[in-house]
Every structure is written in C-alpha cells, then in structure tokens.
Amino acid sequence: MTVKVIDQPETHRYEATVDGQLEVAGFSQYIRTPELIAFLHTEVRPEFEGRGIGSALARTSLDEARAAGLRVLATCPFYAAWIARHPEYADLLYQARSKVSD
Template sequence: MTTDKTGAPTTVTAGTDRFTIAVDGQRVGLVAFVDHNGQRIFLHTEVDDAYEGRGLAGILVSEALAATRDAGLRIVAVCPMVAGYLDKHHDFDDVLDPLTADVKRFLQTVQNG
C-alpha cells in the first residue's frame, strides 16, 4: 500500500476512462484517459484542493502509467501533469509516444462527438 506525504494510506483504482485515488476511502482525485489504437491518451489530472501538497497526483500518475504499461498500451501525455511527471521520470520512456496529428484529430472527434 502506498502512503501520501502525511502517511495516510492511498488507493488507486482503475476505471474504464479514469484512474481515481482515494485517501482513507474518500475519493480525492482522478486522471482521465481515452484508449485508442493501442495507446492510452492521458487527458486531465485533478486532485481536490484540500489534499494538495501531499504528493497524491504523483502517486496517481505513477500507478496509472505503470498499469498502462502492464496492459501493453503505449502512453500519450496530453495532460500537463502527466507530461511533467514523464519529463522527470524516464522509466516510462520505452512506452511513451508523442502527441501526433493523428492523435489530435482523434481527440477532436471524441470531444465533438
């Protein structure tokens, strides 16, 4: 079990379009994604303001990226939080794909659809 900077236990749960993080059983954050052509495109990360500064976004992103690699998917970071994490943690470089024009077109169809 992973704990945040205060020592509180955290739980990361995978869903169909997001990973969520809970502290003491209360959901306090998420990272949203969409899967497309063998890639998991990370769109947005948020953590409840009351829980900022506890390292929760880093825990959430790390576990989401590890689960993505374990699922055999490649990573595309649209979300600035995920991109920033990947800039500092190069252990996912082997499964990282750039944000291409094709991915951007796909995202436009998803957002407009």
C-alpha cells in the same frame, strides 16, 4: 497516509482515495484504445494537494499501461511533466510515425 488508485473504465478515469475513505481525492481522465492510452486531465482536490496524490495516480496508471503493453500519449500537462521527471517511464511515450515525402 495510504493512497489507493483504481481504474474506473466506465468513467474513463483513474481515481485516488485516501486512507480507505470513499471520497475521491483526485482523478486522471483518459481515452483508451487497444494500443494507446491518452491522459487528458488530472485533478487533485485542493485539500489533498501536495500529498503525492498526483504521483500515485501517474505511477499506478503508467505501471498498468506498461503491463498491458499500451503506449502513452501525455496530453495532460501534469503527466508530461511527471514523465519528464521520471525518465524510467519515457519508453512508454507514443511516438508519431514520420511521414514519407513524395
């Protein structure tokens, strides 16, 4: 099985297809700024679950974020858990600046 992941900026999501088919097997919704990409929601169609579609979405989008110099905000529970299991991506995570008390 071959999974292809493509960024679809007009719909603000990464989409995964399988074996050259046109139907979308899964997607990750995001919001992007010049410095940050926030992953909001990931969904894989039930018939494609357990086949690595979510991992392909995460790996491809995070590799592209790294290449673009973006920080990552993983508000999507899938992304947060995936990054926790793949610490080589932890350096991408956005860290809020601490406020200085008066």
